[in-house]
Amino acid sequence: MGLLRYSPRILEPEAMVTPDEVRAYDRLSAQYLDILHKGFVETVLGGCPAGGSVLEIGTGTGRIAALLARHGPGLRITGVDLSPDMLVVARENVESGNVGGGVALVLGDAKRLPFPDGAFDAVVSHNMLHHLPDPLPLVDEAFRVAKPDGAVFIRDLVRPPDSLIPWHAAVFGFGYDPRMKRQYLDSMRAALTWAEWRALFARHRARGAVLSRQFLTHATIARPWRGGDSGIRLPGSTAARWARRLYVGCGRARPAAREPEPSGPLQHDRRTRP
Ligand SMILES: C[S@@+](CC[C@H](N)C(=O)[O-])C[C@H]1O[C@@H](n2cnc3c(N)ncnc32)[C@H](O)[C@@H]1O
Numbered sequence: 001m002g003l004l005r006y007s008p009r010i011l012e013p014e015a016m017v018t019p020d021e022v023r024a025y026d027r028l029s030a031q032y033l034d035i036l037h038k039g040f041v042e043t044v045l046g047g048c049p050a051g052g053s054v055l056e057i058g059t060g061t062g063r064i065a066a067l068l069a070r071h072g073p074g075l076r077i078t079g080v081d082l083s084p085d086m087l088v089v090a091r092e093n094v095e096s097g098n099v100g101g102g103v104a105l106v107l108g109d110a111k112r113l114p115f116p117d118g119a120f121d122a123v124v125s126h127n128m129l130h131h132l133p134d135p136l137p138l139v140d141e142a143f144r145v146a147k148p149d150g151a152v153f154i155r156d157l158v159r160p161p162d163s164l165i166p167w168h169a170a171v172f173g174f175g176y177d178p179r180m181k182r183q184y185l186d187s188m189r190a191a192l193t194w195a196e197w198r199a200l201f202a203r204h205r206a207r208g209a210v211l212s213r214q215f216l217t218h219a220t221i222a223r224p225w226r227g228g229d230s231g232i233r234l235p236g237s238t239a240a241r242w243a244r245r246l247y248v249g250c251g252r253a254r255p256a257a258r259e260p261e262p263s264g265p266l267q268h269d270r271r272t273r274p
Pocket of ligand 1: 059060061064080108125126132
């Protein structure tokens with residue numbers, strides 16, 4: 001079954017290390033990740049209380065936190081990240097977006113969040129799960145610091161079979177510059193396969209959560225707020241709105257059947273990308 005062969009994950013470094021790397025990531029994410037970021041923000045705004053507190057885990061350079069603050073003006077946002085250099089740029093981004101007052105930025109580790117149980121109305125994370133050798137502590141921590149009936153949205157890439165990775169990068173990374181394409185390939189090789197997502201979901205057994213797929217590229221573990229969809233949608237051209245809908249499955253979590261899965265640890269190469 002060569003076509004459907006999956007090699008073990010090749011991990012990325014947990015936190016981006018140099019200030020240069022961080023600035024490059026920020027420039028590229030502003031240029032290329034607009035559809036993904038806005039699609040995720042719509043999912044979150046649609047599934048959390050309008051006046052609540054939101055924690056974003058792995059906030060990076062704060063672009064999602066800034067969008068949440070701009071389009072959800074009643075929200076109080078906290079962004080946490082392991083990388084001090086990321087947080088420096090995140091501070092600049094929230095301040096240049098004039099939403100600095102609504103966003104607190106905190107240095108911290110997703111595996112041991114520096115917050116008490118039930119501290120937030122919503123806990124969200126985007127494109128950071130693949131940085132962790134074992135993502136279960138991230139999921140456990142997200143549900144721990146969310147209120148018992150709070151919203152949780154954890155979205156990340158899905159790794160395709162080896163033979164499809166170059167095709168995936170060519171199609172979904174169409175127009176990316178070579179550096180961004182390389183980053184995308186590295187992230188895909190570090191991401192969980194769909195079977196690994198299902199195993200993770202089964203290991204966590206979060207009450208009231210669903211696992212869903214968005215298009216071919218992403219998956220989400222979600223527990224939307226019980227208060228229902230706020231109906232907030234981001235402005236933009238018709239083409240941009242349709243692209244978002246297509247890419248992130250209309251920005252909604254769609255339930256997937258929960259099946260018993262093997263519960264062993266994730267396989268990954270000991271190697272980390274240099
Ligand atoms: C690919 S970036 C994603 C940033 C942002 N969420 C986005 O979607 O553009 C992943 C971020 O996760 C952070 N990160 C990795 N491991 C972490 C950990 N254990 N705790 C907190 N943040 C972590 C990295 O420093 C980086 O900023």
